[in-house]
Amino acid sequence: MMRTARRAAPRWSFDWQPWAVAGSLGAAPAVDPWQGGMASAATHPLAEPQLSAALAQRAERIRAAFAEVGPAIERVATAGYGSDAAARAALAGIGDVSALGPLAGDWKRPVDWVARQAELVIAVFARLVAEGAERSAMLDGEPAEVVMRRFGFHAVDIATCADGRMAGLLDYVLRVPRVIVAARRSYAGALFPVAEAVSAWERTELRRLRNGKEPVGNTRFLKMGVYHFSSRDPSHEGCAAHGSDDRKAAGLLLERLEAFAAAIDRHYGDAANVAILLAGHDTDTDSLRVHVPDASGRMDIDRFVCARYLHDATAGMTREEAKEHIREEVAACMGVAADDAATEGMRWFCGYLLKNNVAQVAAVRALYGEGYPDAGHDERLIVLGDPIDDVQLRNLAFQAQGQSVEERAGDLAVGVRILGERLSAEGLAVPVLVVRSFDPAIPGDEQDAEAASLRMRAAVARMFPLGNGPRVHAVAAVRATGGGPLRFVHADSAGGAGRGPCGCGGHRA
Structure with missing residues (x-):
């Protein structure tokens, strides 16, 4: 369809300066950030060295946060912590431990460390969302x-x-x-x-x-x-x-x-x-x-x-x-x-x-050099439901947005296939964060969002049952529409419906 311009736009003078960097993204470095490997691009007239350096630093902090997950889970799994509380304390600096299922068990009910690893990936993502990256x-x-x-x-x-x-x-x-x-x-x-x-x-x-x-x-x-x-x-x-x-x-x-x-x-x-x-x-x-x-x-x-x-x-x-x-x-x-x-x-x-x-x-x-060294996928998790743009980084998360799993089943299947090819080879599960937003100004909307997130998580479990393709592990959360931290939802916090955070049903982390 042809779209026509129906009015003349006003004329103005504008310098096209970049938006400023503020908050947790990092202030402008005191030294030249383009020394060393970035020096060649500093000569380009449109390069924004301070902004680019700050974005690069933020990217490294995000990668470093996720790099902590594997070693942290291994330490807790092999250290023989005697109680769930002690194990949680050992992981408290990595991410939101309320996202995690049980961290202590016995021979009859051993800890599912594959599920805990997926939950900790999601917890790290939630921590980064809470920290935010304020922009001018x-x-x-x-x-x-x-x-x-x-x-x-x-x-x-x-x-x-x-x-x-x-x-x-x-x-x-x-x-x-x-x-x-x-x-x-x-x-x-x-x-x-x-x-x-x-x-x-x-x-x-x-x-x-x-x-x-x-x-x-x-x-x-x-x-x-x-x-x-x-x-x-x-x-x-x-x-x-x-x-x-x-x-x-x-x-x-x-x-x-x-x-x-x-x-x-x-x-x-x-x-x-x-x-x-x-x-x-x-x-x-x-x-x-x-x-x-x-x-x-x-x-x-x-x-x-x-x-x-x-x-x-x-x-x-x-x-x-x-x-x-x-x-x-x-x-x-x-x-x-x-x-x-x-x-x-x-x-x-x-x-x-x-x-x-x-x-x-x-x-x-x-x-x-001419481009990124990796042309393919390296996502850490799948975000299903409502979008989260607070944490920005190439190859961070596969986004499958919609109001139900059925609505976005095709998108979710593609994401599970992409992440599953890599993670299954490492013996790991595909982390899926199910997030639904709520309007704090609407009475009851938060509770409705909680119930919806649990329903979607249960639908993910039905769509990807254990033993049939890549293992998928979903965690439910809600968030206010205006932003702010994620809050993880468990079965007993939303009327008892749904499954527990580790997918085994019924307990509260």
């Missing part, structure tokens, strides 16, 4: 939401693939403040249900209408879809849901985006004025393709601007020259003049994403 909500000294309105958008809803190699999309690949992302949900092949996306749009617009902060129709809602591909091994390491066929991945996702826009128009007419945008993520290099819409809003899977090309093309320029080059490339791809007022908002947003991604390409090259 500022862009170039102004609130990010204000800048986004200058781009012509009041909300960005992103659909991505469930593949764990995209688990660092927001912080690393796009480098956007999370305050501008109204929602980010993952599906196999990024193929989001159109009806679900329409409902999410309706909720967002209703809140905006009721808040009355700005005239309705002054800015647009942007639905963005991001597929992924592999430049190193395109026939095998691309999107599994599309058989590693990049054109199929891009084409089918574009069809979903156009169907979403058509559905909004049919129900609400031109006044809804939504925008759509397609992008591709190379999981080997973290580079981005942005399928820039033409002047009428139409996109083509064969027409895009590539950040890898921009990185090389702008390497010898000044920073201002590099930014101007990106603006010109985006305008040329769109088929309009570089100062076309009608398309300015979308052009500047596309340029902003590409500029940010050039900095990530520079960071990856500085650390790893």
